Amino acid sequence: ETGVTQTPRHLVMGMTNKKSLKCEQHLGHNAMYWYKQSAKKPLELMFVYNFKEQTENNSVPSRFSPECPNSSHLFLHLHTLQPEDSALYLCASSQEPSSSYEQYFGPGTRLTVT
Amino acid sequence: GQNIDQPTEMTATEGAIVQINCTYQTSGFNGLFWYQQHAGEAPTFLSYNVLDGLEEKGRFSSFLSRSKGYSYLLLKELQMKDSASYLCAGMDSNYQLIWGAGTKLIIKP
Numbered sequence: 717e718t719g720v721t722q723t724p725r726h727l728v729m730g731m732t733n734k735k736s737l738k739c740e741q742h743l744g745h746n747a748m749y750w751y752k753q754s755a756k757k758p759l760e761l762m763f764v765y766n767f768k769e770q771t772e773n774n775s776v777p778s779r780f781s782p783e784c785p786n787s788s789h790l791f792l793h794l795h796t797l798q799p800e801d802s803a804l805y806l807c808a809s810s811q812e813p814s815s816s817y818e819q820y821f822g823p824g825t826r827l828t829v830t
Numbered sequence: 831g832q833n834i835d836q837p838t839e840m841t842a843t844e845g846a847i848v849q850i851n852c853t854y855q856t857s858g859f860n861g862l863f864w865y866q867q868h869a870g871e872a873p874t875f876l877s878y879n880v881l882d883g884l885e886e887k888g889r890f891s892s893f894l895s896r897s898k899g900y901s902y903l904l905l906k907e908l909q910m911k912d913s914a915s916y917l918c919a920g921m922d923s924n925y926q927l928i929w930g931a932g933t934k935l936i937i938k939p
Contacts, residue, residue, distance in 0.1 A: 720872070756838070756931055756932075757931055758834065758928075758929040758930055758931045758932075759873075759917070759919075759927075759929040760929075761926065761927070764926075772926070806872065806873070813925075814924070814925040815925060816860050816861045816878065816880065816921060816925065818863065818875040818878060819875070819927070820875070821872035821873045821874070822872055823871060823872045824872060
């Protein structure tokens with residue numbers, strides 16, 4: 717398997733549920749990212765991991781909790797979400813952190829919070 | 831503040847040429863990216879400009895003017911499969927991408 721994969725592709729959860737999104741990259745990259753994409757809005761960077769270390773947390777609410785056990789895997793743990801958190805969550809990776817290398821995106825998880 | 835502006839939607843005819851404009855304001859500048867995103871799919875990289883001028887890549891070309899904070903993506907010989915959203919993103923001094931909301935391009939036969 718190549719590229720960036722994400723599971724699940726679709727997720728419906730209640731506001732009291734706990735779920736996790738998974739991302740895996742098979743490109744040997746050293747930087748990984750979580751983005752939120754809402755309709756007709758710019759991509760919002762949520763978290764950045766460089767060599768497994770979190771380097772950015774763009775004022776993301778604590779109900780979103782990232783985890784990066786190694787440079788190939790990235791998780792986003794979700795709990796007590798709000799309906800406004802419904803969006804497409806995209807994972808991306810790039811060859812090196814803090815560089816102008818392009819980012820490679822996974823297909824995303826379409827999250828609906830009910 | 832940092833900002834990327836691009837039109838929300840454009841319509842063009844199959845076989846024609848279309849130019850999608852983007853203006854940017856970033857804290858420092860480390861280049862301008864264009865991505866293509868088909869509905870329900872991941873964004874895919876199209877082009878990167880860091881110096882002024884035109885970069886050509888097949889039917890797609892991208893232009894940058896750093897003095898004007900301006901870029902455009904030029905698509906030639908449009909095909910129906912080019913119907914997608916085109917995302918402009920500027921990279922700031924911290925190598926973070928600042929994204930536009932995307933331009934939805936509709937191709938008509």
